[in-house]
Amino acid sequence: MRCTEKIPVPIPRPERPNTLPTSSESKSTGNGSTIVFSGKRLTLEDAVFLGLRGNRTIRSAYIDRVSQKFGLRVAEDRFNPHFGITGNISRQRIADRASTTLDVSPGFSLITKTGATIDFAWNSSANWQEPGNAFSSAFQIGIEQPLLRGAGLDVNLAPVQTARLGELVNKLRLKATISQTIAGTIVAYRSVLSAQQQLQLAQASLERSQDLLSINNALIAAGRLAPMEAVQTQADIEAQRLAVLQSRQTLETSRLVLLDLLALDLDTKIVAVENVDPRRVNTDIAKLMQVALSERQDYLGQAYVIEQNRLGVTVASNEQLWDVSLYAKARAGTQFSEGLGSDRIADVTAGLKFTIPINDLGREKRLVDASTSYQNATLQLQAIRSGIEMQVRGTASQVDLLWQQLDVAEKSRDLALQAVTIEKAKLNAGRSTTFQVQSLETNLRSSESQLLNARIGYLNALTQLDLQLGTTLATWRIDLRD
Incomplete structure (x- = not known):
C-alpha cells in the first residue's frame, strides 16, 4: 500500500x-x-x-x-453476521476394527443491537466402520436475549x-x-x-x-x-x-x-x-x-x-445489574445407522437463566x-x-x-x-x-x-x-x- x-x-x-x-x-x-x-x-x-x-x-x-x-x-x-466452518476428520483402530469419522459444521453467529445473540450451525457427521456405517445431519439454532445486564440499544x-x-x-x-x-x-x-x-x-x-x-x-x-x-x-x-x-x-x-x-x-x-x-x-x-x-x-x-x-x-452502570436472560435452543434433522434405519431429530429447549452476584467488588x-x-x-x-x-x-x-x-x-x-x-x-x-x-x-x-x-x-x-x-x-x- x-x-x-x-x-x-x-x-x-x-x-x-x-x-x-x-x-x-x-x-x-x-x-x-x-x-x-x-x-x-x-x-x-x-x-x-x-x-x-x-x-x-x-x-x-x-x-x-x-x-x-x-x-x-x-x-x-459488530452487528454483522460472522460465518465460519468447523470440522474434524479422524481415523481410529481398536484391536482389529477400524473406523473413519468426518464432522463438518458450517454456521454463523450474530449479535443484535438489543444484545441478543443468535448462533446457527448445520452439523453433518459420518462414521464408516464395521459392522455398520452411521450418518447424521441436523441444524441447531440458539437464541439468547439479556433482560438486564447487556440489554438495550445504549x-x-x-x-x-x-x-x-x-x-x-x-x-x-x-x-x-x-x-x-x-x-x-x-x-x-x-x-x-x-x-x-x-x-x-x-x-x-x-x-x-x-x-x-x-x-x-x-x-x-x-x-x-x-x-x-x-x-x-x-x-x-x-x-x-x-x-x-x-x-x-x-x-x-x-x-x-x-x-x-x-x-x-x-x-x-x-x-x-x-x-x-x-x-x-x-x-x-x-x-x-x-x-x-x-x-x-x-x-x-x-x-x-x-x-x-x-x-x-453507561456500560459500567449496566454491568452492575443482574445477569438475567431468556434463551431458546432447537435442533432438527435426521440420523441413519445401518441395521437400525433412520430416525428424526427434533429437540426444543427454552428457559430463563440468571446470575446474581453477591459481593463482586470488581464490577x-x-x-x-x-x-x-x-x-x-x-x-x-x-x-x-x-x-x-x-x-x-x-x-x-x-x-x-x-x-x-x-x-x-x-x-x-x-x-x-x-x-x-x-x-x-x-x-x-x-x-x-x-x-x-x-x-x-x-x-x-x-x-x-x-x-x-x-x-x-x-x-x-x-x-x-x-x-x-x-x-x-x-x-x-x-x-x-x-
Whole structure:
C-alpha cells in the first residue's frame, strides 16, 4: 500500500514538477553590491508543499491511519453476521476394527443491537466402520436475549459509538500533526531566509569597512590622517570577514535543517526567495478565542473524549445489574445407522437463566473507574481551554509588541544609516575620526540585525498564532484527503 497517495496537498495549486526549478537568485546588499546565491529557487509555498509530500512525520501519521481506520471497520462490523466452518476428520483402530469419522459444521453467529445473540450451525457427521456405517445431519439454532445486564440499544451501541468518536479524535490528531509540521517547516524556511539576509548584511558591513579603509588611505596619503588610524579599520575588516564566515556557516546549518524536514537530498542547493515585509494583523482577543474554541484540535478532541467516557459510564452502570436472560435452543434433522434405519431429530429447549452476584467488588470498581475518568476528562477540557486562552493572549500580545518593535527598529536603522553617512562626510572634511565612524558602523550593524530579527520574529509569531488558533490548514488551503 502506497500511503503517499493520500498525502495532503494545498488547494488550489499549480502543477509542479517532481524537482525544484533550478535558478540563481541575486540579492542586493543595500549599497550597490550583490551576493549571488546559486541554487534552486524555493518559495514558502514550495517548502510547505514539499513538506506535505515528503516529511517523514506526516508520512508516518498516514501509515498509522491505515491501522486506525481498520480498527473502526472492525468495531462497525459488530452487528454483522460472522460465518465460519468447523470440522474434524479422524481415523481410529481398536484391536482389529477400524473406523473413519468426518464432522463438518458450517454456521454463523450474530449479535443484535438489543444484545441478543443468535448462533446457527448445520452439523453433518459420518462414521464408516464395521459392522455398520452411521450418518447424521441436523441444524441447531440458539437464541439468547439479556433482560438486564447487556440489554438495550445504549449499551450495545456504545462500543461502535466509542470507536467512531475515537476515529474523530484520530482525524483531529492527524490535523494537529500536519499543522505542527507545517509550522515547523515555515520556521525552518525563515531561518534559511534570515541566514541569507544576515550574510548579506555581514557582506555589506565588510564592504563599508573596506570603503572606510580606502578613505583612510587617501587621507593618510594627503597627510591629513596619521597612519596608525588605519590599523583599527584593518582590525575591523578582519572582524567583519569573520562575521561573513560565521554567517555562511549559519546559512549552511539552516539549509540542512530545512532539507531534512522536507526529506530532500542534503546536497541540494536552495535559495529562499520569500518577501519578509510583514503586514499588521488585528489581534482582537474575543474573536481569536471564538476561532480557537471552534478550530483547536486538542479542544475538540477532548470534547469527544468526554463523550467516550460518558459511554463508558453507561456500560459500567449496566454491568452492575443482574445477569438475567431468556434463551431458546432447537435442533432438527435426521440420523441413519445401518441395521437400525433412520430416525428424526427434533429437540426444543427454552428457559430463563440468571446470575446474581453477591459481593463482586470488581464490577463496582469498573463503575468507579469510569466515573472518575469522566470527571477527569471534564476537568481536562477546562484545563485545555484555559491553556488555549493563555497561549492566544500571550502570542497576540507578542504580535502587537513585535509590531511596535518593528516600527522602532526601522526608524533606528534609518537613523543609524544617516549617522554613518554624515560621519563619513565629516571624516572627509577632517572634522571626525575613524573611531567615531566605526562606532556608528557598529550601531548600524546592530540596528540592521535587530530590524531583520524583528521582521522574522513578527512573521514567526503570526505562524505560531495561526497554529494556536487551529487554523493552519485553512490558512494554507490544505485538503487532508483522508
